Amino acid sequence: MVHTRDSARSPRRWLNPVNSVVLTQFMSAFSDNLNFFIIIGMLKRQGLENPDQAVTYIQIGFLAVFLILAPFVGSFADRNAKSGVLMVGNLFKAAAILLLIFGLHPIFCYAILGIGAVIYSPAKYGILTELTSTEDELLRANSKVEGTTILAILLGTVIGGFLAEYSDLLGLITCFVVYGLSFGLTFLIPKNPGNSQIQYMAAARRFFQDTRTLFRHPQAQFSLIATGAFWLTAAVLRIALVAWIPANLGITNTDQQSMIIGSTAIGVVLGSVLMPKLIPVGKMYLSYYFGFLMVFCVLITAFMHNLILAVIMLFFIGVFGGIFLIPMNTILQTVGKDLVGAGKTIAVQNLVENSLTIIGLFIYLYLSTKVPIQAAVIGMGVILLVFILFLLPKLSMLRRFNPDEYLHGSHNQTSNNS
16 A cells, blocks of 8 residues: 555544654653663662762763764665664664663663664654645644653653662563564554665765754754753753752652653643644744743742642643744754755754753763752753843744745755765
8 A cells, every 4th residue: 555645644544654653753752761760770779879970971871872873864864764764763772671681781771772762863753744745734743743752751751760669670571562562653654765875974974064054044053952952951850850859859769750750741742732722833933932931940940849839840841841842843844854854954953952962961960069959950941041042133033934935845955865
């Protein structure tokens, strides 16, 4: 059976290609976050002097893989059928879990998980531009992916916290099985051929040229900085909360901590649902203002000592963050597909996001050794505010963005023949 864009939108097929992408990404993200908390539990039981610091270093190692492979993975996603690329990413992730089950150190296993994640990422977003034909469809597809991904983060966080207290082996087996289900679902996604003319080494040499191309484009630059600032904050905040919750709320059980952290994920799910209603098509620049609300909530949360109030603020961090992030991703994908190719755009985005996140994690490590954890959280909120303010003078460029110019082909300057 040949899958077409029309079949992807058919109301008679609930499990159409777009929804299959959503589901396979949901399952993969669920396992990603479940194993994160399993690994935290394993490290804490090893009797390390500073397990929170060890978790931060593992996260840095995970992200470093993204930086090393960034020049290659975008071209890999654009040269091959992106559904096949998703399969390869899941295979690496499943292999890492198997090695963890058989006793390999969590640091090495998490690095292998990073390889799977860096392969997976350009394809999961790049394929959406192949399965949609209008800005509205792409925006809604992004909303589905982001919303269900955050729901996966929520469930993976909560269930991972419980399994970390109960059974590492059961948690790891669960991860392996779900990665297998995610792998199986990719067979329902069309194998649209990639650009076989792409040469990896030549494309790798062009990677930094592609990065410059995107940064020279006003809307792409804005989106890269905005999404990078968001993920810097989200990644560091997740690490910081592992230390902040015991210090401010007196809660030390991994399962309870995971439920508190999960309130942010619930907020992002709601934000992804509200976003299409609050941000009209053609006025995606309005999402920028929700970045300020996210900063405000981060700064207020740092002072919270009441569990209920803290959960409420973390929830609103998620809501405002989701509304801020999804339109920025859509703008970048719309512009980037035309400028350098969908896969390479996401690879550049990964480079920017993970470079900023690694810098943010090192800043957090420094702050956490010099100041109380509350001050370290405030510091991360201030860093996000600096990025938001940096973008303010550039907002007028985003107002002038006309997605129809790209979606209807009047900016046909792709460089996929690299």
